[in-house]
């Protein structure tokens with residue numbers, strides 16, 4: 001099981017070759033001004049998968065609130081390329097989000113939520129998602145400037161947290177940044193850069 005560890009990450013990057021470091025710098029330059037935050041995810045695989053999603057959509061950073069363990073298999077080992085932060089609680093999280101100029105968006109089902117298809121994304125959104133067991137806490141929902149929900153049509157009461165994150169980021173990227181050209185494709189996958197450490 002992996003854990004967010006800034007010192008280990010710094011050491012890892014010191015030991016990487018210049019080509020790999022250049023790849024990380026290139027990806028960092030392309031990053032979008034959005035971010036995702038996750039409150040106390042309990043299933044490490046979900047957080048691993050969510051890190052993978054954030055990478056696919058060039059999310060600016062991933063903010064962990066409370067729990068910080070994740071499954072590096074779920075992340076496809078891409079977590080080392082991601083910008084991550086960890087805060088122990090809502091106070092520290094909100095202080096950072098305000099100082100960084102984010103608009104905090106609670107991604108949660110609820111009465112005051114706007115529906116995603118009609119949602120006008122702000123310049124610098126920070127999408128906050130809740131845990132699998134308890135959803136987003138009332139405390140964090142109250143700290144949010146706005147709330148958005150994904151319309152559902154079937155019987156299931158809610159979506160998986162990474163699925164929700166994927167839908168929201170996809171909506172943000174395609175509607176707010178239509179100028180972004182998708183990465184090149186090779187066969188049935190996006191083309192691998194050898195420096196990414198990914199295997200097919």
Ligand SMILES: C[S@@+](CC[C@H](N)C(=O)[O-])C[C@H]1O[C@@H](n2cnc3c(N)ncnc32)[C@H](O)[C@@H]1O
Pocket residue numbers: 107108109128129130131132133134135136148149150151152157158159160161162164
């Ligand atoms: C599995 S759900 C939480 C279920 C939890 N047992 C509850 O009762 O609230 C995990 C997270 O995914 C997000 N989510 C799931 N479905 C959603 C939807 N339709 N719209 C917006 N967010 C959703 C929310 O952030 C939620 O906290």
